[in-house]
Structures are given as C-alpha cells and as structure tokens.
Amino acid sequence: xxxxxxxxxxxxxxxxxxxxxxxxxxxxxxxxxxxxxxxxxxxxxxxxxxxxxxxxxxxxxxxxxxxxxxxxxxxxxxxxxxxxxxxxxxxxxxxxxxxxxxxxxxxxxxxxxxxxxxxxxxxxxxxxx
Numbered sequence: 001x002x003x004x005x006x007x008x009x010x011x012x013x014x015x016x017x018x019x020x021x022x023x024x025x026x027x028x029x030x031x032x033x034x035x036x037x038x039x040x041x042x043x044x045x046x047x048x049x050x051x052x053x054x055x056x057x058x059x060x061x062x063x064x065x066x067x068x069x070x071x072x073x074x075x076x077x078x079x080x081x082x083x084x085x086x087x088x089x090x091x092x093x094x095x096x097x098x099x100x101x102x103x104x105x106x107x108x109x110x111x112x113x114x115x116x117x118x119x120x121x122x123x124x125x126x127x128x129x
Contacts, residue, residue: 002127003029004049006120009039009065010081011057015109019052019081022113026120036060040068048076049125054109055082055092062092070099077123080106081116 006028010016016032023030031046033039036059043051051069055062062082069078078101082089089106096103104123107116 003027004076004125004127005046006030006050006052007033007039007043007046007048008052009033009036009057010052010054011035012054015054015081018113019111019116022116023052023120026117027124028120036065039065043068043072043074049127050076050079050120050123052079052081055080055084055088063095066092066096066099066101070096070101075102076125077102077104079104079119079123081109081111082106083109 006023008016008019008030010019011034016034020030020032031042033042053062053065078096080089080092086108089108093103093106104119
C-alpha cells in the first residue's frame, strides 16, 4: 500500500526532524520545508495527502498558509503544531474549519511523541492510487 505524503513546514530543524520521524513511524512519507515559498512550491508540485504546520514562523503567517490551503481546495488533514498560546491555536483551528479545511489537533509545542503519533495514525488518509 502506498504511504500517504505528509508535507511539513517548520523553521526549527530539530522539531521538523522530530515531526518527520513521528510521521515515518506512523506510516507517512514526510517532506520537510522551512519557509513559505518552498512550502507552496512543494505543495503545488506534489499535492500531499496531509499537512502539518507551525503557525509562528519568520516572514509568514500561519493563517495565510491556511488560506492558501483553502484556495488550493486541499481536502486532507491539516495539523497545527505550534508554540503559541492555546487561545491562538484554537482560533486558528476554528478559522481553518470555517474556511473548509479538515483541521486536526492543534498540538502545543513541545508535543509529546506518543500524542503526535496517535494523531497522525488516527487521521491518516488512505491513499488508493
């Protein structure tokens, strides 16, 4: 069976690696990006099955990325992992739902490995082709 593609954006290399490793353990094929332009480019060229994103990154706003995913009519799960205050996470989550995204989480940094793997497994998209 084909592994679902997970596209991840995070500007902290150690955390990006942590999430990518958890995704691999959960049966995904992860791709890591660390900036907005690369994320959009990889998204458009590979059309991932799931997305994990950090809300707080230099030079970009996670909300803009949620709007981008909505504009691209992305149907897969969107997981927010961020160090922001819980209220900020919850409002970004609600916004994502309001613009038609399949929101998962959110997880606060530092995320526990078991919690992250559990979420990834529970919301893993089935890839048929």
